[in-house]
Amino acid sequence: MVRKNKPITAVLVMVLMSMLVLGGCASKKAGGEVVLGYVGPMTGPSATMGIATKQGAELAIEEINKAGGIMGKAIKFVTRDDEADPTKSKTAVQELIDKEKVQMMIGQPNSTCVAASEDYVNKNKIIQILNIATNTQLINAEKYPYTFRTFFPSPVQAEALVNIAKKAGFQKIVLLGDTTALGNDGIASLQAACKAAGITPVEAITYKSGDADMTPVAEKIKQAGADCALAWTLGADGAKIVSALSRIGYMDKLIYLGYTGLSLPNFRELAGNGIDRCYTITGFWSVDKASGATQLDKARQELYDKIVAKYGKYGPGGRTTAPQMVASGYEAIYLYKWAVETAGTFDPDAVKKVLETKISEFPLKVGTADTYRFSPTNHEAISGKDLVPVLLDPMLTTDKIFGDVYIRGSFTK
């Protein structure tokens, strides 16, 4: 009897084990996971932008996963370092789409890297949110239907910079930008803004990004007799130019007014003595000290406190990333979560439709502006109207609240 029952017992055990295994799989499938991706510079001169976005996204994902994920699915976050190299960036994006099967990506901070892979992202119907890249050409609802931007695009920043320079009464303005897509776009935007404001810049000066010595650029600024440089320069390049202007003894005759790329911490650390004549613009991540405020608005202050708790205080040996950039990565994840949950599906076309038609309902106000304006024909969240609080201050840590949040200021020549 015993011998007869042995095969039956074995079969029963196998069936039970199979059920357990399959049951395990089934229960995993019911929750499952959604894969979100990010490719950006984690090393090299642009690393602070890449790391900031990653930090913000990871902070958001940790919170979302603790609260049950997106529609019951846990978020798996995959990242790659592209070193701000468009070729490496394109390969990494393709890998995340083909192998990791990402469903949403936060766009690279460097415009040239986005440009290199944007076609592939859109062909694969991946929802892409650009939280830092500024190039105008990157947003085109017809050409890139799945790409959205939540940051100030080049024309908006250029308009703000030119208006500030005009209001301050500068007479000889030079435009500065590198020869990459970023710089070309910046110069073109500045030229268009100058034309609109009735200003004729004395010269548009270009340079090769990453050039070892920026003295020739400084010499050109000096030869032009400029009293203001409107700079579309990234942190390290901008710092080299300011350092070179100091070397040739011209920095005290000039105001260096740059787009948001100058808010990179390495600019402050490297620019040397000329730093007290360098200015930048920023958005809602600033404190209106003049009206008595000592903190950011409620939502942003809460996020700022979370950033400090998670990544430490800003400064030597501590966090090197700017809080508004961390916030933009954080916001991008929550924006996708909200769009998916509002659509009730992960289908990219449905998510896209929600972003285009219901963005005014997005509740989280921690990004670069409070009101976003996506539509089926416009994938730019922010317009010139959002830059009303143009905030400008010497980039000295002593003039900042908490060491890394700008104080709103006024500007005179």
Added chain:
Amino acid sequence: MQQLIFGLANGSIYALMALAIGMVSSTTGIVNFAHASVVMMGAMVSWWMMVICGLSYLPALFVAIAVSIVLNIVMYETCVKKLGDLQNNVGWIITLFGASIILDNIARMMFGTEPQAFPYLFGGKMVTVFGANIMLHELMMITIAVVIGVVYQTIIKRTRFGRAVRAVAFRPSTSELMGIKSEKIILSCFAMAGAVAAVGGALIAPITFASYTMTYSIGLKGFAAAVLGGFGNTKGAFIGGFILGLIEAFICIFVPAGIKDSISFVIMIIVIIFLPEGIMSAKFFNKNLSAAEKV
């Protein structure tokens, strides 16, 4: 005046790089593709010693020189010597490129990815010369480079060691038969190239900032200067460096800074088409010189 000084200051770094490349190539016939990375390591070690260890400029530089010498010797022992006959085995192209990538990655891991501010000599003090504001640091760059170039040429022309170097450069196998230990000579040249690299790195770092990518563009120009002056000809390579610096400085007056490299390389291509062995191969510079004297 300012353009002249800037041209000479940048040229001095190209000259030092070309000189060091020439030292190695004259005795071995190979091109040290990892040289720019050794220059970078020299700068990063100097920065580390000054900022982290609190040493002053000169002691920090001496440590950097020692480290760069060791790096170059290790590179010779591992990436060059093991390959045997360098004329028939071009594996050194790969091993030295590989060494360059390894050094860059080591620097990235050790010193981080962010560029670091590097102090100028004399605290960045400026002087006015013929109405132009010039940093003492730039004058020192030129002076130090010229002193190194003159000292090296004196050693090569006037000393027993120099004669041995020239003999190895001219006829390596014959010099062995005459009792010259060519391997020791080559090793010495690698060590000297390492020392020059560290000095060049510490001098250029205040301008480029110290980072593992700091020599990506100037490294190429160091090779260009070596070719412009004449490969294997240390005097020519040195002069080639200064010429390249001056070309760049004066071109910038007429063209946008963003395309200056293209124009500089067009001029270099033209020079090399007419003088394939570099400017020092022109008859004007070689009236009564034997082949062995052109090292």
